[in-house]
Amino acid sequence: MDGRTFFRAFRGGGGGKNGMSELVRLTEVTKVYQGGITGALNGVSLLVEKGEFTAIMGPSGSGKSTLLNLVAGLDRPTSGSVAVGGMDLGKLGEAGLARFRRDNIGFVFQFFYLLPNLTSLENVLIPAQLKGSEATARARELLGQLGIQDIADRFPARLSGGQQQRVAIARALINSPTLLLADEPTGALDTHTGDQVMELLGKLNRDGQTILLVTHDAKLATRHAARVISVMDGKIVDDARLESPERAASEVIRVRSEEASR
């Protein structure tokens, strides 16, 4: 592992001093679901730099998933704007958003969402094939990197949760996305498997992958992420940029205790 990659990435996350490295920009974003009394997001502004590993934490229903979905272009904000890679998502139509996701976003879900009637390899290939490109070699390489090359031809129903999530991660990475989004990727896994998956994400980040992660697990978050954003009632209540993982840990523990005292 090349430590310098990690630090370069880390320094890149230092407050947007370099416009070129800005990747995600949320400006005064609110989201009110149909039938929702209060907003799921209430005026959130956020900047994410290229190469950052950002964890989003917060209690259930605080709007974490909503935030991630907006960044992925899966949903549209009620007001405010979302830009990714300099592209204003509000200006894109449905087809444009689909193309945007396909080219720029890798999404990892809590419940994997593998297509049950496709093999692991076929699942990984889908995003590439939707673009019209065949990437079998890259898919096999990714499966190899994630240590699951031998289950390439198995169907999801015959895989363990950890294996399924690795396949999902490979699928998210197949198009070399600029941004990897993960919504509680360990939520459906046991602690040990969860650790392994987080390890994997950390390694990807050290190789330069920008990651936006939603998680409940403070320990897992602080071990790998260099920035932890805390969300509550649809607002960002804390944004901790940590110089070292340990610092991050204490920072998060502070937020958690605040949270607990509410």
Next chain:
Amino acid sequence: MRAIFIKALADLRRRRLQATVIFLTVLFAMAAGTTAVTLMSQTRDPYQVAFEKQRGAHLQVAFRPNTDPQLIQGTAATIGASAYGGPYPASNIQFRFGDRKFYVDAVGRDNPGGAVEVLNITSGRWPVANDEIVLTRSFSELNKISVGDRLKVTSVAQTPTLTVVGEVVDIDEGSADLSSQRAWMLPAALPALSTPDSSFYLMDYRFPSDPTGPQLQTSLGLLKTSLPPGSVAGALTYLLIGSIFNITNQILTGVLVAFSVFALAATVAIVATLVTGIVISAYREIGIMRAVGFTPYQVVQVFALQIVMPALAACLVGVTAGTLASQPLLANSSHALGLAYRPTFSIGLDLLLFAGGILVVAVAATVPALRAGMLKPIVAITKASAPRGSGGRMLRHAAARLRLPRPVVLGIGDAFARPLRAALTLITVLLGVATVVVAVGLPRSFELINNSETGAGKYQVVVTRSSAYPDSDVMRVLNAQPETARVVASGGQNVIVPGVGDPVNTRLFRGDSSRLGYMVVAGRWYSAPGEVVAPAALMHDAHLKIGDSFTGTANGQPLQLRLVGETYDINNLGHSLFMDIATMASVTPAVEPFLYDVTLAPGSDVSAYVRRVAAVEPDLLDVRASDTSTIAPVKIIDLVLLILAGVLALIGVGGVFNTVLLNTRERIHDTATLKALGMSPRQVIVMVGASAGLLALVGGLVAMPLGLSLHHVLNDVISNSAGNETPPVAYAVFNAYELVLIPLLGVGVAIAAALIPGRWAARTNVVEVLHAE
């Protein structure tokens, strides 16, 4: 029970689209079925009613004019008839009305009543003077002649004029569009209208009970042996006349029954698919229902009721519509039989159909619903939906190898993900496409046969001479016209063929008869004197094969004949012979042609030609443009076929639509995932469209051979019912491109239908779908 109703009603409201599919398919199937059954149960009736009411003749025999009337009268006792009419003097006469000429058999009778063949006067009165005549209503209506019109008899030199004084319905002859007609005059009027060639005696026999065909043949044989040889000129049975009356309805009923069964099968397939689909998508709901206290049986009821309720409405409307639709056809046949039309339907039958329809639908719905009832609550409640189908893998791989775009590959896999559902859908497509094939093909076969019977495109003008105007003069007149390209003259003669009861109507041609358009079913057209061709029924009855030689008898003189080919001819239900007039050269008296089929040079003005030739000898020549139009019964059958094809095609589309809708709804979660991964709305639509297209394609491809063989079979059934075999050309009425186009059209329609669920899937909000998990 209340809870079940409330739940079923609520579900119904939620599944409006599917309820509509059920309603429409059941409606169409029931309407077609009811029409068929109503026709079937009624058609035999009116003829029998009329036959009894008018004391129809079981057997009618024509005798040569030189037979002793006393002897003829005695035959009634000989053959054990319980009643008889006649012998009536009769003569075949020709008359002119306006610029048209007609033939009828004028029969001399004092009154319309009697023990046999009561004539039902529908307008006017019976003749009281020698210059008065009564026609059949069928003839009057067909030719637009009414009471008061004056007819000029042209078959005798004096050309007397007769006045039409009445119209009758005669149960003992076929309708005017299918058979020659009689007319009635006072017996005293007949001698003046008779020539030695044209006159005969007609005798009606009635037996104590309805005899069978063989019994009638035995009686006829007995009758013949009791008279001097050659006394009998012809015979007609009530069975033949009944079948002429019923042939249209028989064919129609056959077609309707076949396709009603199709429609019902397709409906059952759709219902089963639908209920299976609802059960699959409502797994959790079933669990909850069970948890709140629905018994398994009640769960089944809820699902079955959802289907039965729209089906109930559909059966109600469908049975009513079917009963109404059959009325014009029934009215038509009672009119032909001289019966007063009264709405013919039976409440009992309708109720039976109604109950039958509901029962079939209910069974089709209950069987798959049982699965829901048997589900263990805990299994159902913990799984949101049934295990997803995992079929279609091989198809997907094949499609992937073809390097089709990924959305297409995925759609193709989805189409067969649930093999049973796919199979049921294929059935609906299959039946729809097959029916369309038949509806396209059969009218063309009919047209081909009609063209051959009417010489369409082969000759344009038909000239008939009366015996007062010699053959040589006709030929001189025709050959003098510059437009005349070819004349084929023909005459008729009865030939007795061993093994065939009645003398066989034989057409004798002078000229190139092979160019008149007669179809050759097997063998070849005759090419030399002594060679004959015949339709299937005659060959069958006479036990003749192509190549066989046999000895016929004409005018009591032997005739050496060799059968060289089989032709198609529905006259006399396939009992006729065709040969060169030279074959009869040895027979006396010599047969002279009286009918001339004239082919004009291309581009000639047919009506000018007709007018010019007719003007030469207005009384003695009948000149008319050849009538090539299709007869009404065929038009009705064509129309009914077209409607049925439309109905079954709609049901087929309904089947595909239903399946794609179910597949799409079941897979919406996967589709949402695909959208999250970057599948564009267009790609979603392509995916759904591809699965519909594949179902239609496979169904369509399988349907083509099925449709073609069905077309084949129906052709045979119809040809056989008219005593013929289908000519090979009548099978081959499809172009190669049509065989490709019809399934492709099906694919197109299916894809269009898939746009509705496709667009729904393309528009669904990913977040909402995934959030709902």
